[in-house]
Amino acid sequence: NAGVMQNPRHLVRRRGQEARLRCSPMKGHSHVYWYRQLPEEGLKFMVYLQKENIIDESGMPKERFSAEFPKEGPSILRIQQVVRGDSAAYFCASSLTTGPNEKLFFGSGTQLSVL
Amino acid sequence: DQQVKQNSPSLSVQEGRISILNCDYTNSMFDYFLWYKKYPAEGPTFLISISSIKDKNEDGRFTVFLNKSAKHLSLHIVPSQPGDSAVYFCAASVSGNTGKLIFGQGTTLQVKP
Numbered sequence: 001n002a003g004v005m006q007n008p009r010h011l012v013r014r015r016g017q018e019a020r021l022r023c024s025p026m027k028g029h030s031h032v033y034w035y036r037q038l039p040e041e042g043l044k045f046m047v048y049l050q051k052e053n054i055i056d057e058s059g060m061p062k063e064r065f066s067a068e069f070p071k072e073g074p075s076i077l078r079i080q081q082v083v084r085g086d087s088a089a090y091f092c093a094s095s096l097t098t099g100p101n102e103k104l105f106f107g108s109g110t111q112l113s114v115l
Numbered sequence: 116d117q118q119v120k121q122n123s124p125s126l127s128v129q130e131g132r133i134s135i136l137n138c139d140y141t142n143s144m145f146d147y148f149l150w151y152k153k154y155p156a157e158g159p160t161f162l163i164s165i166s167s168i169k170d171k172n173e174d175g176r177f178t179v180f181l182n183k184s185a186k187h188l189s190l191h192i193v194p195s196q197p198g199d200s201a202v203y204f205c206a207a208s209v210s211g212n213t214g215k216l217i218f219g220q221g222t223t224l225q226v227k228p
Binding site for chain 2: 004006031033040041042043045048056058059091093095098102103105106107108109
């Protein structure tokens, strides 16, 4: 009865390095969402993916950030050349369908710290 | 522009009393509202939701009220329990923008035994 699994839980990177965050949705869920929470703020939508497709990336920064959800394997959020401002908690969520009142199930998040 | 606002960063109540958490929104296109609860080092968990066609939804000790004219919703927890101590996030969405939730900043609730 695994929920949404994210790893790693904590990730430390130096400025200029790459960060790769992984998310395995709940069993049977094919819709994945990434959110970012900066300190003292609420969660902010980044991107919505279905298998092999990016549906809505309106919340993604235009540079350095990318996301994928391949046919096999977890969804990956990739941040290239990290900067201190990227330090945040990154949450992944999944849903079974995309109905108007669909409930999102969140993972425990990855805390990214950029030194 | 903060479309969903939770103006109280924190709230402290005594066990057994009522907790009332408030949330205001500005976008009149929002038609679905949710409350999530978050414990430290965990992800948000869904608590209760309400569609804009209703003004009240109840689930056990939790009731959400929606006042569309005031663009305001509130979460009532009664009676409050120490295990309810957590950060509560209000979120809103527009039908068709599935999964794209707009969150408030959160309110930290402390229920004292």
